[in-house]
Structure formats: structure tokens, C-alpha cells
Amino acid sequence: MSKRNLTNPDATPDWSLSQQQRTAVDLITVGKNLQETADAIAELRGARLPVGGVIVNQVRPQDLDADDLAAIRADTVEVESLVSDLKSAGIEAGDEVVTGLLAEARDHAERRALEDAQRELVRGFDVPTYELPRLPGGADLGGLYELAAELKKQGMA
Amino acid sequence: MTRTRTRFGPLAATASSAPDLDIDALIDDPATGIIVCCGSGGVGKTTTSAALGLRAAERGRKVVVLTIDPARRLAQSMGIQELDNTPRPVEGLSWANGARAKRDGVPRMDAMMLDMKRTFDEVVESQATPEKAKQILENPFYIALSSSFARTQEYMAMEKLGQIHQQAREDQSYDLIVVDTPPSRSALDFLDAPERLSSFLDGRFIRLLLAPARGPARMMTAGVGLITNAMTKILGAQVLRDMQTFVTAFDTLFGGFRQRAQKTFELLQADGTAFLVVAAPERDALREAAYFVERLTEDRMPLAGLVVNRASPAPVGDLSADEAMAAAARLRKKDDTALSGGLLRLHADRTRLVEREARLRERFAAAHPHVPTAVVPALAGDVHDLTGLRRVGELLAEG
Numbered sequence A: 001m002s003k004r005n006l007t008n009p010d011a012t013p014d015w016s017l018s019q020q021q022r023t024a025v026d027l028i029t030v031g032k033n034l035q036e037t038a039d040a041i042a043e044l045r046g047a048r049l050p051v052g053g054v055i056v057n058q059v060r061p062q063d064l065d066a067d068d069l070a071a072i073r074a075d076t077v078e079v080e081s082l083v084s085d086l087k088s089a090g091i092e093a094g095d096e097v098v099t100g101l102l103a104e105a106r107d108h109a110e111r112r113a114l115e116d117a118q119r120e121l122v123r124g125f126d127v128p129t130y131e132l133p134r135l136p137g138g139a140d141l142g143g144l145y146e147l148a149a150e151l152k153k154q155g156m157a
Numbered sequence B: 001m002t003r004t005r006t007r008f009g010p011l012a013a014t015a016s017s018a019p020d021l022d023i024d025a026l027i028d029d030p031a032t033g034i035i036v037c038c039g040s041g042g043v044g045k046t047t048t049s050a051a052l053g054l055r056a057a058e059r060g061r062k063v064v065v066l067t068i069d070p071a072r073r074l075a076q077s078m079g080i081q082e083l084d085n086t087p088r089p090v091e092g093l094s095w096a097n098g099a100r101a102k103r104d105g106v107p108r109m110d111a112m113m114l115d116m117k118r119t120f121d122e123v124v125e126s127q128a129t130p131e132k133a134k135q136i137l138e139n140p141f142y143i144a145l146s147s148s149f150a151r152t153q154e155y156m157a158m159e160k161l162g163q164i165h166q167q168a169r170e171d172q173s174y175d176l177i178v179v180d181t182p183p184s185r186s187a188l189d190f191l192d193a194p195e196r197l198s199s200f201l202d203g204r205f206i207r208l209l210l211a212p213a214r215g216p217a218r219m220m221t222a223g224v225g226l227i228t229n230a231m232t233k234i235l236g237a238q239v240l241r242d243m244q245t246f247v248t249a250f251d252t253l254f255g256g257f258r259q260r261a262q263k264t265f266e267l268l269q270a271d272g273t274a275f276l277v278v279a280a281p282e283r284d285a286l287r288e289a290a291y292f293v294e295r296l297t298e299d300r301m302p303l304a305g306l307v308v309n310r311a312s313p314a315p316v317g318d319l320s321a322d323e324a325m326a327a328a329a330r331l332r333k334k335d336d337t338a339l340s341g342g343l344l345r346l347h348a349d350r351t352r353l354v355e356r357e358a359r360l361r362e363r364f365a366a367a368h369p370h371v372p373t374a375v376v377p378a379l380a381g382d383v384h385d386l387t388g389l390r391r392v393g394e395l396l397a398e399g
Helices: A015-019 A034-046 A066-074 A079-088 A095-123 A141-153 B023-028 B045-058 B072-078 B116-127 B130-137 B140-148 B152-171 B185-202 B204-213 B222-235 B237-269 B283-298 B321-334 B339-367 B386-398
Strands: A005-007 A025-030 A051-059 A129-133 B034-038 B062-067 B108-113 B176-180 B273-279 B303-311 B373-377
Touching (some): A034 B072, A051 A095, A066 B339, A079 B339, A095 A129, A095 B339, B023 B045, B034 B045, B045 B072, B045 B176, B045 B303, B045 B386, B062 B152, B116 B130, B130 B140, B152 B176, B237 B273, B273 B283, B283 B339, B321 B339, B339 B373, B373 B386
Parallel strands (some): A005 A025, B034 B273, B062 B108, B273 B303
16 A cells, blocks of 8 residues: 555654655545645655545535536526426426526526636646545445545546 | 433424524624534535624734634635644735724734644743743653643644633734534534543643652652653663653643643633534434534534535525426437436436535534524535635625
8 A cells, every 4th residue: 555645634744754755645625725735735745645636525516517507507598498497397397496496506506606716726736636525414434435445547546 | 431421402492593693793703702603524614604703804804814724725815735733814905885983094904824733832831930830841662642632722722712711812913713622523522622631631641650650760660660661671772761751841831831721721611702613404404413413512502503515506486306307208219418407407416415504504403492592505616716705704604
């Protein structure tokens, strides 16, 4: 097993680690504060500590594609076809339900926009990045295995 | 040295909602002089402290916020990115609408980021003669202890609180101090600070070190000599000498330290102090919150309430998660990419999250029915400026 040090960007690194060639500092972050991760990478590089990868944690489910998100942000969703779709699936799509769904979508679109902007920022770091989904039921042992499998699938370990 | 813990809680209770925490009543009350925010890491404690401070200031209090380790951008927005251990005025405040106590000029809020080592140094300088202070400050063992000794941070946060409180009382500079505590369970260890310092300095190990430093070797008993000889072999003579010098010098300061810690402890217990426990609506964070609530109750610290941050906003309408998922599955069979399906899955995800959080809060309220609670919905974006803090303050008050 390779020796990797999972560290929080806020934590002070243990400098003796830089002596070990098999050590790499991986940074874990949530989508909101990648600026701090950027600062941490710059500081690690300044201290000549090897930077491993960046793990973006708690990424939101991507149930809407880019076109949908764009339509929601621009407020150009075709409400009538949405209502007929919902009705065809057996939902009583009254005004309240539709307004509610669209409000949630706008909120989601805003968060996704933020995540996307942050993702661009990470690309600029020139380090491998990995993404972990937010676990809807919270983390438990099974959830950890799922996250481990996800990291493996993305080629981290 | 574990203390017996008393269980606090009802004998039986049904899951229920907690009484509401009235933030504005708390910060507007001139009798509230200190608000201490505690809670585990990553629950938005620093943001909550800053938002509370800002709201209080814009409603007419003269506020200082002491923070430990703010996110860089938040610190920048408050102008305290520099670690100089002195409160700095935050620019850009304006009076709240209908502020009760409209005063002349602009609202006053200072903010400070705690420099643990500098606070420690200042205490040493204020307690010892200049020569002795220099001797201590230059000692390698002191340098290590003051910057990395576990729990020094908690103690120093309380030390700084004591200092600022004292100063504020003398020159009327502030009438409300908001304190952000270190992000760990040990944050409440400052409650033990007087005993902890005493047990550290009265410990057998330290006594052993003190003994040889007080006189020539021949004065020692054979037993102590054996032990220090063994320690010299393990630690090296220089290290041991540094430790001995440090402990001897520090020992004379100890009385002052202990007295100050005792004073801060009493200050925290006084009526003018209010503790807020901050949590996120997650199982681990609420478990920590329960620990804080019990610990504060045990030490008879004035607990004002619980702030549950980052709650998922409740969905509009009465479409259930199951209904939405079933409909989304039906739609998927027809068209995998339809917006309607995506919206329904999103709704189901949100509804489940909100239900889960509500259940966790109800459980907490069942176990701690006396704790007033404010629930703050999560903001879509990051909070890193005064506008964001102001919004958090509003949400806290609506909580």
C-alpha cells in the first residue's frame, strides 16, 4: 500500500513527511471553497512538498444536463410541456407543485454553477482531481466502501 | 482523570420540536455581554459568530468578534487576514432598519484572529520580570509548548477573552464580545483550564524535573537521580536542561496563570454570558452538539440555545419523495433525458434530505427538550463578505 497522507488543507503538514519520497499530500475540499485549496497547493509547492491530487467531496447529484440548467437560469423553461409531462406520469401538476419544482431547480442551478466555476479553478492546478458524490443518507460504513470504490474507479488507488 | 458524567435529559419524551431561539432578543439585551459559540468543526461556527456580531453591531451594540481560524476570504472581508492579535475595525457597516439604539456615527464592530503564541507571550511578559520573561520566551521547550501544546489554543482563547473583557470594562470600548471557539470537542476543555494547568505543573513528571534544577546534584535523593539520569540518556542532556530551565521559570508564573483562569471561568458562568452550541443537521454534528449541551449544563454554564446551520430548505408543495420517484421512473421509460424527470428526482432528493434532517432535530429535541433552537437554511453560495454575513444574520433571527 502506498503511503499517502490525506490531509485537510487547513491542517499544518508534518514537515518530516517531505523526507519520504513515497509521500504525497492529497487535498480534500467541498465545492464551495476551492480558493483555499488553490492557496494550499501554492503553499505546499512553495515548501516543495509533493501534491498528490484534489478530491472534491460532496458533489451534488447531476440530474439535470447543461441545456436544462441553462434554460432554468435563463427562465425559459417551457412550463406547458413540463406540466403535460408531469401529468402523463400521474402527478397532479398544480401551480404550487410546478412553482416548487422550478424554485428547487433554480437553487440547484445556482449551486451547480458555483461547482462548475470551482471545477474550472481546479483544472488550472494541473493536478489529478477526483470527485465524490454527496451521500444522501449520510456517511456510514457502507457509504465509506462506496466512496472507496468510487475513488478506485476514478483511478486514485 | 475522567470525571463522572451525569446524564441530563428527561426520563421519557416524545419526538418533538424544540422551543424557538430568539436571536434578536439575545443580542439586543444589554445584559448580554459575552456570546460564546461552540460546536464541532465544519458546522459554520466562525460564520455564525461573525454574522451574530455584525447583526448585533448594526442593531446598536459595540461589538468585538474573536475568531480562531476563519476561512481566508471571510477573514479578508473583515480585514483581519493579518495575525496581529489586536482587534481591528471592520469597515462597511450600516445601521439596521429600525435599530433600537440609533447612535451617532457608524456601527462599531471590531474583529480579531487569535494568535495563540502571541497571547501566551503576552501573558508571560505581563507576569514576569523582563529578564525572566526573556529567559522563558527564548526557551525551546516554551516555544514548542506555546505553539503546539494540545489545548493551549483553547486556554489562550479564554485568556484573550478575559483580557478584552477587562479592557472593555475599563474603557467602555465594547459592550458585546462574541467568541468563536476552536473546532474540536476539546474546545470545552477551557472549562477545565484552572485544574488542567494545575495538574500539568503539579504533575510528578514536572516535579522530577524541578528537583535537580533547584540545586547541585548532591542535593538529590538517589531515586530522583536515577530517573533523571535515565531521562538524560533518552532525551539528551540539552533537552532536559531546557525543560528544567523552562519549568523552573514557569513555576513562578503559575500562580498568576491559575488565578486568571479561575477568573475567566467565573466570568463565563456569570449571567452576562450566553453559550450558543452550533451544529449542522447531521448525525455526527448533532451528537457533538449533545455533548456540548450536556457538558455546559454540567458546569452550570449559561446555555442560550442551539443553532442548526445549513439546513436544507424545505420544498414547496406536498409532493412526496416516493410519489416523485415513482413518477420519475415512469417518465424515464419514455424519455431518459426529459427535464421533468430530472426535476422530480431533484425534488425527491431534497425532500428526503429535509425529512432526514427534521428527524435528527426532533431526536435531539426529545433528548434535550429545554434547549431553544434556531434553524438556519443553507445558502446556495459561499459566505465571504458582509452581505453574506448580513443574510446569515437575518436567517438566524428568523430561525
